[in-house]
Each structure stands twice: as C-alpha cells, then as structure tokens.
Amino acid sequence: MRKLIAPLVTGVAALAAIAAAPAFAQEYPSKPIRIVVPYPPGGNVDGAARIVAAELQKTLPQPIVVENKAGAGGMLAAELVAKADPDGYTLFMAANGPLLYSPTIYNRPLYHWKKDFVPISMVSLTPLLVQVHPSVPAKTVPDLVALAKAKPNTVTMASPGAGTTNHLMSEMLQKVTGAKWITAHYKGNAPATNDLLGGQVQFNIDQVSVAQPFIKDGRTRALAVVAPKRVPWLPDVPTLEEQGITGVEGQTFTGLLAPAGTPQPVIDKLSAALRTALASQSVKDRFYQAGAEARWMAPQEFSNYLAKEESTWMPIIRSANITAN
16 A cells, blocks of 8 residues: 555646646746846847847846856856756856857866756847958958968967857868968957957957957958858858858857756746747847847757757867867
8 A cells, every 4th residue: 555655646746736837837927037147247148138138028027137147168157047946037048158068168067958958049149250350361261271271370360268159160160171270269259359450360250240340440351251141231241152161150149048847838938928029120120230130949949959059069179179178
C-alpha cells in the first residue's frame, strides 16, 4: 500500500500543476517584470531592452524594469536569469556572445541556452560591415584579401575583444578567403574604433549602426556589408556575395528569453505581447534610427535560429582556439 502512495501523490501534484498553469497565465503579470541586460547602460543591447520595455508596458499592465548586470562577457547576467524562479518575472535580454559563445570562450560552462533558457522571441538584428581607414588602397574586400596575401603581417584588423561577433566574423573571412592578417584585440569597441580612425590599424568589422557616422564623414570607407542583402542605411555598399565571397554572413541579434521551466502559457503571453510591441511603427522607427531592424520570431523559430547560429560559430571558436584567458 505504501508503495502506491508516492506515485499517487506525485500524479496528483502533476495534475494540480497542469490545472493551475492556465490560471497562473491569466493572472500574469501581477507584479513588475525585470529584464536583465548583460552590458552596462548604453549600446545596442541596452537600447533594445529599453525600447521594448517601454512598449511592453502598454500590453502587460505592470512596470517593466531594465537591470544592467555586466561582467564575464555577459555571463553574470545570464547565470542570474538561468537560476531565477521560472515564473516569467525575470527575463534575459540576450545577445550573440553572452548567450552562445561566452561559456566556451571563458571556459565556464555553467549554462547552455537550450537547457537553461526558453526562447521567447528575437528582438532586433543589426548587420555588420567591413570598413577600412581611407589610407588603405583597397576598394573591395577582394582587394583587401589580395593586399593581406601580398604583404603578410602588414594588415591589421581591430577587434573589440576575443570572441566578439566582430572577431568571429574576421576568423571566418580568413578561413573562407585563405587570407591572413594580424588581429589586434582591444578592451571594447571604442578604443578599437579610435585606432582605426587614427590609422594605427587598417580595418575592422563593425555594426552598421556604429560605423555609419564615420563612413558618411569620410573618416572610414565601407567595403561591403556582411548581410544577406544591402542595407537601407548604406544602400550603395554591396554585400560580400556581390563581391564573389560566399558563405560569410552574420549579424548581431538581441532576443528575449526566460528561465527553463517557465510555464508555456506565460511564454505565449510574453511572445504575443512582444509581437505587438515590435509591430508598432514607433518601435520600428526607433530601431531603424539605431541602425537595427526590429524582428519578431515565434519561440520555436527563434530556437531554430539560435541552433543554426551555434552550429555556425562554435566550430570557428574551437578551431581558432578563441579564449578570454
């Protein structure tokens, strides 16, 4: 008889939890929601969080608080959310690095996006481009590749840090073209950009949103956008594929995730609210002004996107032995 009690109790508890889920979702949210950002205030990811937080409050009748928790390549924020109660009140505004790459790069495999998070939706996509200092004679990326091959160890690429999307794109471009150049790692994008503007380095790969003002002022020259198609901010700049370089494509993303175990009805409610927010013309305009595209994805679609990004970039990280140590 005793052997039957435990399974019976467990089954009753499971049924009770299932029955309670719809009621919980109807009541959700009943208190403020916080969105944890893995970087300091300012910048692409923080800006995305603040844009959607303000808009989500119109659909979800509770305050949406943005909390910045920088450190360890964004891992401090990711770990905090992964360990939070799976009730929909602590969410992660993720980006490529903190979500997919940092656990390997920092050798701290304390979480994995597929096991410890539930994707809600992508929020934005920001295309990348290749730009050079005006003193560099290259007018196209094939020109830059030819220059690097003709003069080994004379072309230097400025990276904002090991394992950043900018760095990974550089590694992939070298792998595809067979070119080799020196990679100078900086502590952040600002010093890397300053040295590019000063001519201490020859080129970098950066977000269109960051590079656009310098290109328009003639302080740098854009060679190609690293995106599937030309971008509206710089319509005269061709894609890599237009220049004969295929298989090299990448953009930085922001996306919203919840801790694993968050009830599906809550995920659905957040996804629907985010879809409404990102469909707002004022929100689209704010992202456009920041050099990004507002982009909603259903949870499964976003999960598929993350799986594809992981399968693309993790082999690059491992083959190039990229670490933050």
